[in-house]
Amino acid sequence: MMRIVFERTGGFMGRKVSLSIDLADLPPDQAGTLKQLVDESNFFKLTELPPKTPLPDGFMYSITVETETTQRTIHASDTNFPQTLRPLLENLLARARVR
Template sequence: MMQIHFERTGGFMGRNIALDLDLSSLPPDQAAALKLLVDESDFFNLTELRPENPMPDGFVYSITVETETNKHTIHASELKFPQRLRPLLNDLLSRTRTR
């Protein structure tokens, strides 16, 4: 079991976007691809980031991944967001932009 909660807040428009994914309800190839992105980022070993001073009009991203044994959240501004989470972030962002 793996669930992903993604949220983006802030930005010039101030419009919040959120996405909840339960991998068990996704097509198997998509679920496998997402799980790979989570694994490759070594998500559960990423250290939580210290709160930052907000940047005017900047986005703030938050990703929470939950499994049977683990739950972890990474919350950071776009400039401080960990590089190795970028592939997962880009995947989640593209899902929120599909019309």
Template sequence: MRLILKCTGGFAGPAGAQTRTVDLAQLPPEQASQLEQLLQASSFFTLPPKLVKPAPKSWDFKYQLEVDDGAAAHCVVYHLDEASPPLKALTEKLNDEVEPD
């Protein structure tokens, strides 16, 4: 399973965009299992394509998470304020544990 997290926003705007790509098969089993559990807890493949604020500020961070498990692919664009707790936790874990591309 492959996850690609893109983040834009903040005061740097598009210039500060970061992308993190991770293939769960390449991670230690415990780390891969934690990410997969958060992904399942968020019901990621059933989320709508957008979970964004109705009136975002220009400095708000916007995330785009694309997940491909081989059988299906899904992409969600979201602000953390609109994300469920498991999706927030997944985003934070990816930001903390995966180096930007």
């Protein structure tokens, strides 16, 4: 079981983009890809990022991943976003951005 909740707020427009996915509801190949992206990002072991002063007009991101045994939320901005998380972010944004 895995659930992912994604939110992007702020930006020049101040418009929130969000998404909540239960992998069980996705076609198996898509669910597999997302699970793999979470694993490869080392999501549950990433070092906590120091909080930063908000960037004017910058986006703020929050990604929550929940499994049977654990749950974690990572917050980041455009300039301190962990590189290892970017492939997962790209996948989530592609789903959330234009709907």
